[in-house]
Amino acid sequence: MPLPRRSHRSMGALLVLTLVPLSLRGESEPPKEPTWSKPELRQELLEMRDADQALRARFLTDPTTHGPELAALDGRHTERAREILDEHGWPSVQQIGAEGSEALWLILQHSPDHELQRQALPLMKEAANRGDLDRPSVALTIDRVRMHAGEPQVYGSQFHQVDGEWVVWAIEDEEHLDELRRDMGLGPFEEYRKQVLEMMSPGPEAEPD
Numbered sequence: 198m199p200l201p202r203r204s205h206r207s208m209g210a211l212l213v214l215t216l217v218p219l220s221l222r223g224e225s226e227p228p229k230e231p232t233w234s235k236p237e238l239r240q241e242l243l244e245m246r247d248a249d250q251a252l253r254a255r256f257l258t259d260p261t262t263h264g265p266e267l268a269a270l271d272g273r274h275t276e277r278a279r280e281i282l283d284e285h286g287w288p289s290v291q292q293i294g295a296e297g298s299e300a301l302w303l304i305l306q307h308s309p310d311h312e313l314q315r316q317a318l319p320l321m322k323e324a325a326n327r328g329d330l331d332r333p334s335v336a337l338t339i340d341r342v343r344m345h346a347g348e349p350q351v352y353g354s355q356f357h358q359v360d361g362e363w364v365v366w367a368i369e370d371e372e373h374l375d376e377l378r379r380d381m382g383l384g385p386f387e388e389y390r391k392q393v394l395e396m397m398s399p400g401p402e403a404e405p406d
Contacts, residue, residue, distance in 0.1 A: 235288060238281070239297035245274055246300035249307060268309070275308040282317060287324040295331075298324065302334045311345040318342055336381040340366070352378050353386045356393055363397045365390065 233239050252270055256263040278301065281288070290298055305317050318338055324330035340350035344357070349369035356363045368374060374386050383389070 231294065233292055233294050233297070235285075235292040238285070238288065239293035241277075242281075242293060242297045242300040242304070245277065246303055249274065249304065253307075271307060271309055274304045275310050275313060278304050278308065278317075279310075279313060282320065287317075287320040287329060289324075289327065289329045295329075298330050299334065302330060302338070306334075306338060306341065311342070314338060314345070315342045331382065333382045336378070336383055352381060352383060353389070354383075356397070363394060 248270060252263060252267050256267045281301065285292070288298065288301070293301075302321065305314055305321075308314060318335075321330055321335045321338055325332050325335045336352040337354045340352050340354040343350050344355045344366045349367040351369055353365055353368050353374055355366040357366055358364075370377065378384065378386060378389075
C-alpha cells in the first residue's frame, strides 16, 4: 500500500563513518569486492546521503542562504524514499549493504514528513530484528516520532529549543533511561547530552538526530 504524501520542511544532520582496519583483511589474496543484489539502488542511496550531508554542512554555516535549498532537497529525498519503501519495503543488507540501509534511514530521519517517519517505523523495527538496520538508529526514530506526536520520548535522543536554549524533550522513564538506552546500543545519556549541546550551541534552529 503506497504511503501518503505530506508537505515538507528541513531538519538536522548526522554523519556516521565505519572504518575497517586493514590488519583484519587476509594477506594471502586481495580483498574481494562485496556484491549486492541491488547495487544501483545502493549507489543511489549513498549519493543521496552524500548530498544530504554536504548541504547540511553548508546550512550550518549559513542557514539563511542554504535553507530553501535544503528544504527542496529534503522534499525530493522524501518522495524518493517513499517510492523505495513502496517498491521494496526495507531493503536487506544483501540487497544494498549496511551502508545503504543506514543511508535510507538517514534520509527518512531528516524527512519533514512526520507521518512518513511514523509509517516507516515498523519497517525499521523489522529490519533491525533481521539485522538489516542498527538498533541505535531505530531508537532515534522512535523518539522523533513520539516527539512529533507530542508524547514523551523513550531514549532521550531528541532536543528542542525553549527561549533560545536547547533542552531535552520530555522523557517517559528517566529513572531507567540509561538501561533503556543500553538495551538499544546507545551510550549513557549524560555523555550524549553534552555532545548534543556542544554541537548545537551556537547553531541554527535544527533538531539533533
